Amino acid sequence: MARPVTVLLADDHSLVRGSLASWLRNSGISVVSEVGNADAAVTEAIRLKPDVVVLDIDMPGLQCFDAARAIRARCPGTRVLFLSAFFNDRFIEDALRVEASGYITKGEPPQAVVQAIHAVMSGGVYFSPEVQSRLVIDGGGVRLEHARATRSSTLTTREVEVLRYVARGMAKKEIAATMHLSVKTIDNHCTSLMNKLDIHDRVELARFAIREGLAEP
Incomplete structure (x- = not known):
């Protein structure tokens, strides 16, 4: 057998x-x-x-x-x-x-x-x-099938991970603890996300993540 x-x-x-x-x-x-x-x-x-x-x-x-x-x-x-x-x-x-x-x-x-x-x-x-x-x-x-040049494709793996946590409504200190990183590092990732995506607040970041299928609504 x-x-x-x-x-x-x-x-x-x-x-x-x-x-x-x-x-x-x-x-x-x-x-x-x-x-x-x-x-x-x-x-x-x-x-x-x-x-x-x-x-x-x-x-x-x-x-x-x-x-x-x-x-x-x-x-x-x-x-x-x-x-x-x-x-x-x-x-x-x-x-x-x-x-x-x-x-x-x-x-x-x-x-x-x-x-x-x-x-x-x-x-x-x-x-x-x-x-x-x-x-x-x-x-x-x-x-x-084809490489689509979307805004999300410019993000690093770490930035996508931070973005998903932001979409859950987690504070920077919570995200830092979850990812075993410093709050300053998370702050830098958030700044990079906003610059790359041309988004200026956390609410819009969360909406973007949900719209792009990177987070659950």
């Missing part, structure tokens, strides 16, 4: 994580660990070497794409699947850059995660329909 596929789940929402873990186990998949932040995902992936890591994009701690890069470097046999409520071009491009095997939107049913896991274990890739509509998948690999 073939051994079950092993999966590590990383999502900071315990209800989502627990429900998905139960669904996967009922589908014959072995969930070897459940964690609530990206730092723990890296630690557990290195320790357990699972077949697949399902990694939520919006978690506290280490930036998720940095976590995926670390997992791919230390565990070359492990596939990374991103799970997210967002499917902005910037996130999709970052996921492709770290060689993720797929990108699943949270609007899909749990069965889609099962399908994605089986797809990547068979050597394929899996992208939700909303994501796939923006991609070209051919002999040359997977890439965005």
